[in-house]
Amino acid sequence: MALVRNETAVLKNFINGKWVDSSGAETLEVPNPATGEVLARVPISTKEDVERAVQAAKKAFASWKNTPVPKRARIMFKFHHLLTEHHEELARLIVQENGKAYKEAYGEVQRGIECVEFAAGAPTLMMGETLAEIAEDIDSEMLRYPLGVVGGITPFNFPMMVPLWMFPLAIACGNTFVLKPSERTPILANKLAELFTQAGAPEGVLNIVHGAHDVVNALIAHEDIRAISFVGSQPVAKYVYEQSAARGKRVQALSGAKNHHIVMPDANVELAAQHIVNSAFGSAGQRCMACSAVVVVGENERFVQTLKKQADELVIGNGMDEDVLLTPVIRQSHREKVLGYIEKGVEEGAVLIRDGRKEMAELSEGNFLGPTIFDHVTPTMTIAKEEIFAPVLSLLRAADLDEALEYIRQSRYGNGATIYTKDAKAVRQFREEADAGMLGINVGVPATMAFFPFSGWKDSFYGDLHVNGKDGVNFYTRKKMITSRFDF
Ligand code: NAD
Numbered sequence: 345m346a347l348v349r350n351e352t353a354v355l356k357n358f359i360n361g362k363w364v365d366s367s368g369a370e371t372l373e374v375p376n377p378a379t380g381e382v383l384a385r386v387p388i389s390t391k392e393d394v395e396r397a398v399q400a401a402k403k404a405f406a407s408w409k410n411t412p413v414p415k416r417a418r419i420m421f422k423f424h425h426l427l428t429e430h431h432e433e434l435a436r437l438i439v440q441e442n443g444k445a446y447k448e449a450y451g452e453v454q455r456g457i458e459c460v461e462f463a464a465g466a467p468t469l470m471m472g473e474t475l476a477e478i479a480e481d482i483d484s485e486m487l488r489y490p491l492g493v494v495g496g497i498t499p500f501n502f503p504m505m506v507p508l509w510m511f512p513l514a515i516a517c518g519n520t521f522v523l524k525p526s527e528r529t530p531i532l533a534n535k536l537a538e539l540f541t542q543a544g545a546p547e548g549v550l551n552i553v554h555g556a557h558d559v560v561n562a563l564i565a566h567e568d569i570r571a572i573s574f575v576g577s578q579p580v581a582k583y584v585y586e587q588s589a590a591r592g593k594r595v596q597a598l599s600g601a602k603n604h605h606i607v608m609p610d611a612n613v614e615l616a617a618q619h620i621v622n623s624a625f626g627s628a629g630q631r632c633m634a635c636s637a638v639v640v641v642g643e644n645e646r647f648v649q650t651l652k653k654q655a656d657e658l659v660i661g662n663g664m665d666e667d668v669l670l671t672p673v674i675r676q677s678h679r680e681k682v683l684g685y686i687e688k689g690v691e692e693g694a695v696l697i698r699d700g701r702k703e704m705a706e707l708s709e710g711n712f713l714g715p716t717i718f719d720h721v722t723p724t725m726t727i728a729k730e731e732i733f734a735p736v737l738s739l740l741r742a743a744d745l746d747e748a749l750e751y752i753r754q755s756r757y758g759n760g761a762t763i764y765t766k767d768a769k770a771v772r773q774f775r776e777e778a779d780a781g782m783l784g785i786n787v788g789v790p791a792t793m794a795f796f797p798f799s800g801w802k803d804s805f806y807g808d809l810h811v812n813g814k815d816g817v818n819f820y821t822r823k824k825m826i827t828s829r830f831d832f
Contacts, residue, residue: 354385355530355554357393358537360400361547366554367392372527377443377672378662378710386530389555394522394562397551401493401520402568404548409490409518411546413467416516420464423512423543427457430539434504434532439663441529442503443672443710444627446663455794456508459812462794463512469817470517481831488821490518491570491594495563497584499576500674501630503529507536509798509811510573511550517820522551522569524559526576528674564588571595571819573811575632578731578757578803585806596807596819598632598800600731601759605635605788606748606774608765609642612786616764617650619788620737621669623762625658625715626789628673629735632804633760633782633791637721637728637738639748648697648719648739655698655715660707672711673734679704679711682734686716689727689738694718700735723751731757745770753779758801760790781805 354371356363366387374384408416427434431453438449462469474485496510503526511521525533537552553559560580563569564587571594574584581599588595605623607616623635640647660670673679683701690696696718703714713735721728721738728738742748752761762784763774771785781799784790792798797810809819 358552391562400548405520426539456504458794459508463516466516500526500528503532514820602757603760605762611764623788624737756803759804
């Protein structure tokens with residue numbers, strides 16, 4: 345979308361507890377992906393805006409780090425309460441700016457609330473360790489401390505959940521935070537800041553700077569930012585990881601995905617198809633845990649036909665309408681890119697058994713694309729290797745589980761994988777050999793909950809400590825060791 349200059353309805357940045365104008369002159373439209381209606385304009389903020397936000401966060405850190413941990417946790421309890429009270433409103437906002445179905449958005453709000461729930465456990469989570477008598481009359485203890493100012497950079501596909509993976513836990517651990525939300529779904533972040541302030545967060549503890557790559561580069565380059573949490577596409581994740589690490593920052597960068605679902609010959613065909621249709625086409629395939637490749641083991645035409653039939657029957661439309669499963673992709677430019685992948689699939693010899701381009705013509709208003717299924721895809725084809733991030737599903741054929749697992753090993757990505765089977769031995773082999781960080785056994789979207797790490801492998805993650813769970817606590821704290829002698 346072209347950069348536009350406009351004086352009205354421009355979102356504000358949130359710096360030092362105040363809503364302020366960006367110093368950037370340019371703005372981008374934020375359209376509803378289902379209707380094209382412009383909801384707001386997002387400012388393309390500058391290095392100077394980042395500087396102001398970091399200075400505010402740095403100042404706030406001086407007192408926030410000494411705020412008693414239970415007091416910090418109480419703000420999280422209040423925040424949790426407010427998010428729960430606004431559950432439906434938040435879900436509606438997500439549908440408007442992201443386009444996903446209301447039910448999906450409602451679930452996303454719930455996942456976000458669970459992150460706040462987890463962060464409210466800070467007094468327990470931040471506890472250190474002590475061992476008396478590590479030597480005669482000598483004790484050792486470990487205490488946890490926050491890092492300082494943390495920067496967070498988030499993608500368009502989970503405007504609520506992903507920011508909440510980051511700032512509640514970072515802040516509960518005593519850090520202060522500068523968030524750069526996706527410029528494609530920036531509206532919800534402002535609502536989160538509003539509710540967090542109502543919950544009692546002091547000024548400067550959470551700051552929001554809207555914008556694009558300039559803001560990201562300024563955050564990475566800023567010497568007062570101690571750590572970066574990033575979630576987004578693979579090339580950007582790698583760039584952010586490398587640039588941040590080169591400057592000595594702690595960094596966790598969650599990246600793209602290609603998630604394989606293996607359908608074994610003994611699988612419950614109806615259920616497997618249902619889970620795969622939901623996983624591949626729900627949220628228009630724009631989930632990092634979406635199924636994008638199915639490996640059909642053995643001859644299983646019944647499964648392929650059932651899948652196709654269920655895809656034919658799913659409801660496409662505006663996420664606010666009831667029963668809708670397949671919603672629009674985020675932007676027309678993204679749809680254009682996806683159409684290129686469909687052409688490439690045909691060109692490289694995959695068999696297009698369901699062409700979603702026909703629904704495009706029927707639903708001309710938003711960025712819709714119908715469910716698209718390719719059969720007889722091979723692992724070397726472009727559509728098998730690259731993340732398409734759309735309702736485009738590839739079916740690969742394998743003779744046995746060993747071959748199916750080999751396809752997963754060959755993928756550069758390793759976010760998630762699922763197997764559909766009743767065979768305990770197959771389950772165990774899959775658990776041990778699937779080369780991905782989050783596995784599902786008869787589960788369509790095996791995304792982890794807030795108390796476990798979100799655990800992508802290979803090019804789906806750059807860094808050491810993942811978001812959420814104990815990894816999240818370790819990421820947002822540093823440890824101090826004290827050794828004491830008492831034989832004086
Ligand atoms: P994106 O990479 O386009 O944008 C992510 C963030 O990076 C945004 O805030 C954006 O402003 C910024 N950005 C984009 N290009 C940049 C550049 N050249 N330099 C600096 N910053 C830049 O990602 P997206 O399209 O918003 O989100 C979808 C992607 O995120 C998919 O690849 C998806 O798999 C991934 N994702 C991964 C996870 C996970 O847990 N692994 C979760 C959600 C989304």
